[in-house]
Amino acid sequence: MGLANKAKAVQLSVLSKYGVLADFSGLDEGGLDRALKGRLSASASMDLTFANWCDQLLGLGRRVPVARFDHQVAGQIRLDKLAVGQDLAVSLKAHNRQLQARLKASEQEVMRLQDELQALRQTRNHAALMEPESVAAQRLKSWYHDTTDPLHNILWEIKEIDGRIFDHQGHINRDYRQQLVEIILRALNGLARFGLYVEAELRDASSKEPVLPSVMLHHSPPDQGGEHLLEHFDFVVKGVQPDVLRAASEFHFLGQALPEMDKQHRFDCHVKVSYRHGLELDKDELFHLSCFLQKLFEALARSNDGRPRGALRETVILCLLLSWTAPCMPMRLQRAQVLNLQDTFYRGHKPFTTDTSNPDRDVSAGKILEHLFHTLHALVMR
Secondary structure (H helix, E strand, C coil): CCHHHHHHHHHHHHHHHHCCCECCCCCCHHHHHHHHCCCCCHHHHCCCEHHHHHHHHHCCCCCCCECCCCCCCCCCCEHHHCHHHHHHHHHHHHHHHHHHHHHHHHHHHHHHHHHHHHHHHHHHHHHHHHCCCCHHHHHHHHHHHHHHHHHHHHHHHCCCCCCCHHHHHHHHHHHHHHHHHHHHHHHHHHHHHHCCEEEEEEEECCCCCCCCCCEEEEECCCCCCHHHCCEEEEEEEEEECCCHHHHHHHHHCCCCCCCCCCCCCCEEEEEEEEECCCCCCCHHHHHHHHHHHHHHHHHHHCCCCCCCHHHHHHHHHHHHHHHHCCCCCHHHHCCCCCCCHHHHHHCCCHHHHHCCCCCCCCCCHHHHHHHHHHHHHHHHCC
């Protein structure tokens, strides 16, 4: 600091410690430093003469003006007789105590206001939770419940096979396949409420001749202004067994089944979901839904004859986990800041930052579980 500021600092220090209002502006920097670092105690100084006090505090022979309203201060006067400065020091100390008391009160007020702010934030968050959900969120939540309720039944019934797997696996898996077809077709019919129009086409993927023609497993009813369905997402699930067509025809035509087809044939299921601009579902909700649909169709492929039961069980479980963590579901609505599935899936991966027009929707089991753990952690730590 400069000499002027250092002189003020010395003046305040001496006034506070000894009760003497003196002018130190005439001292050089060395004298000011000595005065700041002086180790003369306040109690011992009261028995000193002014001259001795100056000698010990400032150095031999050095004197400073003191506010006493006299022309000069005799060197032999006792320091405690400089009453004007001492009274002023008492006044300043009292004022300082008042300021400290006000500062403490202000700090307590700040703490009180911070507590009120935290309480208001919690109240606001609670109020946000109590706000009515959008119609689209309510409908989609109901759609997930309606779709996954029968999946629970399949999950409970899936059992491992004792003995030779091919003696028993096929017939029971065919039952699962028929249930899954009905679940999928009901789910796709329900998506039209949200402005989503689905085409699910089975294309022959086997090497057998002749090549079977493509068959439409599901096609949403034509929509007015369908030419304006400018956006879509799509995916392909491979290895679907052909008897799903029998189950589909029984579902659509009330028991009228198609003739048997060669069970060795396999189809690839090409699914395309179209929608207009301005869809009520946001991009995160839409991506989550698309991942759920892909896993639902994968369950159909994993219910083929001869497939291990664990593959079907895993896919059904992943469908259920995706339904529980959808943005429209209560466990997600309670914590709006939870990562969305797309953020979890592509975190640290290049595709998410370079091209999101039609991102990969084949979410791994690990990423689905990681997303579930993020959601549960946010709920536990709230």
